[in-house]
Amino acid sequence: MIKDHSYFETNPTQLVMEPTISDEWESNRTVVLMGHMDTVGVDDFGAEQAMAFKPEEWKAHLEGETLPEAVQDQVESDDWLFGRGVLDMKSGVASNIYLLTQYASNPELLDGNLVFIAECDEEDGSHGILSALKTLKRWQLDEGFEYVAAINADFVAPAYAEDENRYIYKGTVGKLLPSFFITGEKKACRLCFRRP
């Protein structure tokens, strides 16, 4: 072996092994699939908070409720799930996992790279994706990843009642969450005050 020669034993850095460029892996183009695992709170489930994360139980419970017609149809259909986090956004993360495993099983179909990110925090301060940026940057430098798209599979909502369209948004969005706290003192109104 060349490396066993005394000269190269003394100068080992002069012997390098260069990986060849593979035909299959020429592209560094990289798509980021991202989504978040956290949800907002469940206070709005009231007395039924225990069912918030149990889609089957929650759906069975809803079947006994008086609901708007469109929701009633969905409750009775096998095509819909209900519960906190089902829409926002574990269904999106599930779609991304499906894509990831499809390409992991058939890597020859992909000319480039996929990065899958499941973030622990979006609903608070987006600390999940902000933390992931370090790793994305490192792979850009070390692996030569060229990020061409980031797909956030968070939910999209109908633009108006009975809107059947499914929207795909492109570009970037910022996030601003204004809140208003209004308080006051309840006073008896002179006009409607009546003596008993």
Ligand SMILES: [Zn+2]
């Ligand atoms: Zn979300």
